[in-house]
Amino acid sequence: MKYRRLGTTGLKLSELSFGSWVTFQKQLDQSLVLECMQTAYDAGVNFFDNAEVYSKGQAEELMGQAIRKLGWRRGSYVVSTKFFWGLHDTPNEKRTLNRKYLMQAIEDSLRRMQLDFVDIVYCHRPDPETPIEETVWAMSDMIARGRALYWGTSEWSAAEIEEAFQIAERLGLRMPVVEQPEYNLLTRRRVEEEYAPLFEKRRLGTTIWSPLASGLLSGKYSEGASKGGRLNMAGFEWLKEKVHTDRNLAVASEL
Numbered sequence: 508m509k510y511r512r513l514g515t516t517g518l519k520l521s522e523l524s525f526g527s528w529v530t531f532q533k534q535l536d537q538s539l540v541l542e543c544m545q546t547a548y549d550a551g552v553n554f555f556d557n558a559e560v561y562s563k564g565q566a567e568e569l570m571g572q573a574i575r576k577l578g579w580r581r582g583s584y585v586v587s588t589k590f591f592w593g594l595h596d597t598p599n600e601k602r603t604l605n606r607k608y609l610m611q612a613i614e615d616s617l618r619r620m621q622l623d624f625v626d627i628v629y630c631h632r633p634d635p636e637t638p639i640e641e642t643v644w645a646m647s648d649m650i651a652r653g654r655a656l657y658w659g660t661s662e663w664s665a666a667e668i669e670e671a672f673q674i675a676e677r678l679g680l681r682m683p684v685v686e687q688p689e690y691n692l693l694t695r696r697r698v699e700e701e702y703a704p705l706f707e708k709r710r711l712g713t714t715i716w717s718p719l720a721s722g723l724l725s726g727k728y729s730e731g732a733s734k735g736g737r738l739n740m741a742g743f744e745w746l747k748e749k750v751h752t753d754r755n756l757a758v759a760s761e762l
Contacts, residue, residue: 508551514684514712516657518626520585523547524554524714529737531557531566541573548579556714558589558631559616571620581623587714588616589661589687591631604634606645613654627714628655629687633663640674647680659685659712665705672709685712691720692762693755721750724759 510519525547531540544555555574557567567588574584590612593601599608613628628649630642646658660668660683668686675682690698690713698713705711719725722736728751738747 510553512712513627513657513714515710516684516712518585518657520554520714521552523552524556525552526556526716527566527570528558528561528716529740529743531569532562533740534737535569537569537572540569541576544570544573545577548577548584553583554585554587554714556587557620558629559594559612560589560592560631564594564615564619567616567619571622575621585626586620586622587627587629588620588625589629589631590616591634602632602634603637604630604642604645605637606641609642609645609649613649617654624653625655627657627659627685629659629661629685630663631661633660633667639667639670640678643671643674643678643680646683647675650681657684659683659687659714661687661716662689665701668705668711669709683711685714687714687716689717690715691718692724693720693750693758720755720759721746723750723755724762726759726762729756729760 509522511522512518513520525544535543555570557570559567561567570586574586590609591602591604593603593608593612595601599605600611613625616625617623628646630646634642649655650658658681660671663671663686668683671683674680686702688698688702694717702711721738722728723738727736728738737743738751
């Protein structure tokens with residue numbers, strides 16, 4: 508396994524991470540979660556990615572239970588989670604990055620994962636209704652309180668990320684160190700064009716999601732194959748509509 512520093516930080520992550528979206532609870536039960544995580548760990552993977560919203564909190568619970576049963580040293584692995592979508596349908600617990608939600612969300616995630624802190628916490632999407640300054644303060648305080656070590660964003664615009672940097676610089680707060688965008692052969696513009704000046708100026712780290720476009724780039728869906736894949740799962744019709752197009756299948760076939 509090869510390792511890379513996360514942006515300008517000293518944190519070293521395995522080039523391949525182990526994610527939990529879709530698979531945990533929907534495809535993997537506790538025994539398979541444990542087996543897969545140990546296999547990844549034995550191969551040198553030290554980065555395990557999660558989010559509050561994955562399986563409505565159950566993905567965090569399953570990952571936490573597996574880590575506890577496997578007895579890994581806390582310094583030997585990195586765990587991340589993400590906040591925005593929320594788990595409850597109330598004004599301050601859904602699609603927000605306000606301080607009230609973020610401060611409660613981290614406590615709930617730590618309880619589900621049975622951890623004292625997470626290594627990386629992301630703002631899972633931008634929140635146009637909350638001032639970015641309020642979010643930067645909350646994320647910085649989350650780190651100051653020892654609930655997380657680093658913070659970043661996921662699918663924020665370059666302008667929003669730059670504003671977060673400027674606010675943190677002006678107020679002496681913790682700056683974001685990572686963005687987690689979708690990036691693969693089919694989805695390239697944001698990373699290669701929009702973010703390019705930001706990367707050059709801020710040396711921001713990235714942790715990519717969907718590098719294989721939900722498996723389509725592996726060729727598993729060519730000619731109607733892989734009926735059991737995530738694109739054919741109930742509840743993921745929106746994903747299939749987005750990914751499983753004639754153009755994308757042609758690109759996968761050429762690849």
